[in-house]
Amino acid sequence: MANSFVATASLDTTLPNRFHQLLPKLLMLGVVLLLLILAALAINVFNKLPNAAISLQHKGLNTQQTLQLQQLLGEKADTNLLKADLQSYLAKLETVDWVGQADVRRDWQQGIVVNVVPRQAVAKFGSERLVDANGMVFKPADSNDLNNTSLMQLQGDSQNAIVMMQQIKQVSDWFMPLGMKIEEVIVTPRMAWLFRFDNGLRVLVDNDNTSEKLYRLSIMLQNQLKPQLKTLQTVDLRYKNGMAITKRPVIQQASDTTAVNAKSADTKPVTDANSTTDSKTKALKPPPTPAIR
Numbered sequence: 001m002a003n004s005f006v007a008t009a010s011l012d013t014t015l016p017n018r019f020h021q022l023l024p025k026l027l028m029l030g031v032v033l034l035l036l037i038l039a040a041l042a043i044n045v046f047n048k049l050p051n052a053a054i055s056l057q058h059k060g061l062n063t064q065q066t067l068q069l070q071q072l073l074g075e076k077a078d079t080n081l082l083k084a085d086l087q088s089y090l091a092k093l094e095t096v097d098w099v100g101q102a103d104v105r106r107d108w109q110q111g112i113v114v115n116v117v118p119r120q121a122v123a124k125f126g127s128e129r130l131v132d133a134n135g136m137v138f139k140p141a142d143s144n145d146l147n148n149t150s151l152m153q154l155q156g157d158s159q160n161a162i163v164m165m166q167q168i169k170q171v172s173d174w175f176m177p178l179g180m181k182i183e184e185v186i187v188t189p190r191m192a193w194l195f196r197f198d199n200g201l202r203v204l205v206d207n208d209n210t211s212e213k214l215y216r217l218s219i220m221l222q223n224q225l226k227p228q229l230k231t232l233q234t235v236d237l238r239y240k241n242g243m244a245i246t247k248r249p250v251i252q253q254a255s256d257t258t259a260v261n262a263k264s265a266d267t268k269p270v271t272d273a274n275s276t277t278d279s280k281t282k283a284l285k286p287p288p289t290p291a292i293r
């Protein structure tokens with residue numbers, strides 16, 4: 001019987017197993033290297049980008065405002081669009097007091113886009129500045145804006161501008177039914193007020209219950225004092241329980257029609273804001289020439 005011979009061969013699977021274990025790590029390493037290469041290329045391209053253009057939106061701006069902002073911001077940034085510090089541009093715009101609102105953003109086509117909303121003046125404050133409805137005092141870009149005769153004139157401390165505008169808003173609303181508009185307001189350091197209206201009436205009031213006194217006067221002018229409105233020159237409210245009224249001079253024509261004499265203004269104190277004129281009241285006799293202090 002022939003001897004049988006069985007040959008067996010065994011395959012060494014050690015290397016394939018190790019390769020399979022290293023493959024994920026090799027792939028991850030390749031991905032990392034690829035990302036590093038892409039990052040290096042991106043940085044290179046990033047650094048070679050041209051300086052960004054500054055695009056100022058002109059809507060709502062006059063010529064002088066546009067020129068002032070162009071000089072402040074320049075035509076191009078000192079770096080590219082991605083590196084540009086937008087907050088630095090906002091900080092520059094905050095130094096311009098006539099700028100009410102500002103917005104700065106990046107745009108791939110226009111570059112650094114700047115939108116500015118200027119303050120809208122409602123009055124002149126002193127001789128060199130304007131003020132908006134919120135009481136923000138500012139110097140205009142164009143000095144010709146100070147010659148706008150349609151704006152009311154304000155005099156006082158700029159720190160009181162917010163309070164002044166709040167009071168003016170109230171008074172304007174109260175006297176609107178009478179067809180009266182404020183033309184000038186003067187406020188002293190002691191917060192004494194002088195209002196001059198477009199019909200020539202002057203109203204003086206102190207800082208004691210200022211709003212209440214002015215409101216009561218507006219009601220009286222629409223009722224008890226309405227027939228006398230056109231003859232009133234000054235109303236002095238600087239009294240605790242009443243007011244003093246000065247009427248305008250009455251022009252009388254002489255009999256020979258060649259001379260005209262002005263009758264002295266008739267000053268009458270009123271003892272109570274709800275009463276009629278009482279010429280016999282002496283306690284509230286006003287000074288000959290009303291003045292605010």
